[in-house]
Amino acid sequence: xxxxxxxxxxxxxxxxxxxxxxxxxxxxxxxxxxxxxxxxxxxxxxxxxxxxxxxxxxxxxxxxxxxxxxxxxxxxxxxxxxxxxxxxxxxxxxxxxxxxxxxxxxxxxxxxxxxxxxxxxxxxxxxxxxxxxxxxxxxxxxxxxxxxxxxxxxxxxxxxxxxxxxxxxxxxxxxxxxxxxxxxxxxxxxxxxxxxxxxxxxxxxxxxxxxxxxxxxxxxxxxxxxxxxxxxxxxxxxxxxxxxxxxxxxxxxxxxxxxxxxxxxxxxxxxxxxxxxxxxxxxxxxxxxxxxxxxxxxxxxxxxxx
Amino acid sequence: xxxxxxxxxxxxxxxxxxxxxxxxxxxxxxxxxxxxxxxxxxxxxxxxxxxxxxxxxxxxxxxxxxxxxxxxxxxxxxxxxxxxxxxxxxxxxxxxxxxxxxxxxxxxxxxxxxxxxxxxxxxxxxxxxxxxxxxxxxxxxxxxxxxxxxxxxxxxxxxxxxxxxxxxxxxxxxxxxxxxxxxxxxxxxxxxxxxxxxxxxxx
Numbered sequence: 001x002x003x004x005x006x007x008x009x010x011x012x013x014x015x016x017x018x019x020x021x022x023x024x025x026x027x028x029x030x031x032x033x034x035x036x037x038x039x040x041x042x043x044x045x046x047x048x049x050x051x052x053x054x055x056x057x058x059x060x061x062x063x064x065x066x067x068x069x070x071x072x073x074x075x076x077x078x079x080x081x082x083x084x085x086x087x088x089x090x091x092x093x094x095x096x097x098x099x100x101x102x103x104x105x106x107x108x109x110x111x112x113x114x115x116x117x118x119x120x121x122x123x124x125x126x127x128x129x130x131x132x133x134x135x136x137x138x139x140x141x142x143x144x145x146x147x148x149x150x151x152x153x154x155x156x157x158x159x160x161x162x163x164x165x166x167x168x169x170x171x172x173x174x175x176x177x178x179x180x181x182x183x184x185x186x187x188x189x190x191x192x193x194x195x196x197x198x199x200x201x202x203x204x205x206x207x208x209x210x211x212x213x214x215x216x217x218x219x220x221x222x223x224x225x226x227x228x229x230x231x232x233x234x235x236x237x238x239x240x241x242x243x244x245x246x247x248x249x250x251x252x253x254x255x256x257x258x259x260x261x262x263x264x265x266x267x268x269x270x271x272x273x274x275x276x277x278x279x280x281x282x283x284x285x286x287x288x289x290x291x292x293x294x295x296x297x298x299x300x301x302x303x304x305x306x
Numbered sequence: 307x308x309x310x311x312x313x314x315x316x317x318x319x320x321x322x323x324x325x326x327x328x329x330x331x332x333x334x335x336x337x338x339x340x341x342x343x344x345x346x347x348x349x350x351x352x353x354x355x356x357x358x359x360x361x362x363x364x365x366x367x368x369x370x371x372x373x374x375x376x377x378x379x380x381x382x383x384x385x386x387x388x389x390x391x392x393x394x395x396x397x398x399x400x401x402x403x404x405x406x407x408x409x410x411x412x413x414x415x416x417x418x419x420x421x422x423x424x425x426x427x428x429x430x431x432x433x434x435x436x437x438x439x440x441x442x443x444x445x446x447x448x449x450x451x452x453x454x455x456x457x458x459x460x461x462x463x464x465x466x467x468x469x470x471x472x473x474x475x476x477x478x479x480x481x482x483x484x485x486x487x488x489x490x491x492x493x494x495x496x497x498x499x500x501x502x503x504x505x506x507x508x509x
Contacts (some may be wrong), residue, residue, distance in 0.1 A: 147494060263494070280464060
């Protein structure tokens, strides 16, 4: 493990700071007096939802500058808000998916996931047709010559964007919350890396940065969102955001995983729009949600088109 | 009741009879019923002949078309008329030897041959069972003749795939972008690598 356990450059983050506070030695954890202005700014940044317009602008400008310097190319950081009247929903056709994992790597590239240590926001489960969706028989390291394999079907799992999310409720610092359009987001500047949310998520959809996101500069997607795919610092939790940097634009592109899917198994749209493909499939196809008994109320719908 | 029976009779006796009736006798009234967008039932009195007109092929609404990316032709093959413009059509079912030898029908081939889909008179267009010819960028209508259920789902973005913007302009991949029309079963493919197992870091 070469870079996973390195301390961040200045040896401070909010987690260490909180630890310090808890033991009454707060001063130890504060940035050293020779730290740059930007470190001080980052340290004293308010909670994302309490930032005024001007403050938000400053934060975005600061990050834009930091990332552009770090990666040696122009990186933009936006904070596009939810579109009025939109609630996103996702559909996945289990009668089509062949388990090719194109979505997994499309997501990694779009959302700047760390390559090594490796983080994948999407995990594709291989299941046996005979045993149905009994997840205890799921295998996600399958690697045959070709897919689909006889007698099997495939079920990609990613953040289910619950309307009643257990993960956000256990966060001790409110660094993660559901937005108006239903996307559950994380403020990486506020997250202290305690990983309670990961334990609370029944879908294994949250992932921890053991190292600073390791993304080659030439592969970095420079179109980023504050609450989405911007480069993550060490020691924070991340997850699928329905490609918030794409889907909140007007017009908004489809999420990267839906765009890359070669079999057309992935569907995306506005649940409030009766003309959307999401509404059509919910009203006309056999639909189920994962672990319904937990009452998490996902906005990710598995369905059978045939 | 009586009027209904007459309507059925009208339908049965064909369009010529309808035309004659309309031209000669008193105008037959019938009720058209439909639901508006809010779900309200609308009933309108109309001449019976007006209600029958849509059944005449010429009066049918033109089939809706969909924006699609360019058809996935091999390089240099289109326009087909570059070669076929000068060639005699050979309607004989046979093994092709001089050209298109890579095309082997594996698609209900017992019941059909190339010219059930390709227009014998102008190879640059396809031909429907009705005799109507359509351009290649509407090939979904050809497939839709026999695969109505898939076509219905395709139109609403459920079967197949739309690209572009979820809240803006979209393109519909043609059936032929995913299925080879001559051998349409979806081909198996190599999966991308599985995730690294914990404790099995690559370095």
